[in-house]
Amino acid sequence: MVAAMGRAAAEEGDVEFVDYDQDDEDAMEEDGRAARALPVPRIVSPAVVRTRGRFAGRSPSVLTSSHYRFDSITNDGDHGPGPQRSIEGWTILVSGIKEDAEEDDFYNAFSEFGHVKDLHLNLERRTGYAKGYALIEYESFEEAQAAIRAMNGSQLLTKTIYVDWAFSRGPIQNFKSTRPSRPRSRTPPRRLAALRP
């Protein structure tokens, strides 16, 4: 099920909002940036955004994503939008959870829709109380879908909870454009070389 997919084609899309800095040679040498895994997209238009922090403008965009393969899980034969299958089942997110909720509350409520294979009710590190979300895994799509339909917007421990799929097959549609309004800087030569067939 896990396939190291040839990401080259998909990554071309990323290039849309990735803007590579060329002024980062210092940072590269001092921090060994050459081993960094994630290129940082410049998604901020400096004109409208207030930036703070010592690291601002030094985003280490050393490695292009086309150099690396990121493993992902593929859906068999189905390429439309919709929820993405996890390696051993279907994962849903419950949000809006009350801080004093406990695992039993969820296990019982969500077992009505099928066998709960895995349940993470994560705690806030500072307080030790529930952070406000849970992730639940079912074996089948139908069980997960039934849980979403029945429980989304329902009351659990006097609080309204929201239930939805955790993973999607593709990018979020209509997400706010993150293209910078200023002209993009020229693609570095090594980058350009990588893009050429």
Next chain:
Amino acid sequence: MAAAGGENSGAGEGEFYLRYYVGHKGKFGHEFLEFEFRPDGKLRYANNSNYKNDTMIRKEVFVSPSVLREARRIIQESDIMKEDDSNWPEPDRIGRQELEIVMGNEHISFTTSKIGSLVDVQSSKDPEGLRIFYYLVQDLKCFVFSLINLHFKIKPIQS
């Protein structure tokens, strides 16, 4: 999908990007953990430990709008966007952390050393701000580890 959420308008809309990095260079090379949420929902995760074997784990998956919204809520409620890293410990030989977040019209790009425990926080020049960072990072890691663990059934290695 649209059904879930909308409960927190402050964390709901607008630009969003999150990247966290922690790592160091030592006798096992460059060991690090890094993850990011992109505005289109792509969650990327990379974990490199050269100890004993030489493999880097790299995973990516698209998360739903609800998951992105939850990440925003966690950040929003932490008040990290009001902090500043100017008085935090500088990254050193022991290691470096980076936290970059874009939310609405705010962009933070913080860096500091590794924080071993609350003792380090307490003895710093900005214990209040650093404490917010310290707990937020743990809560974000916890969220991402759960997502990656459930989706791929792998256990992250702590850098």
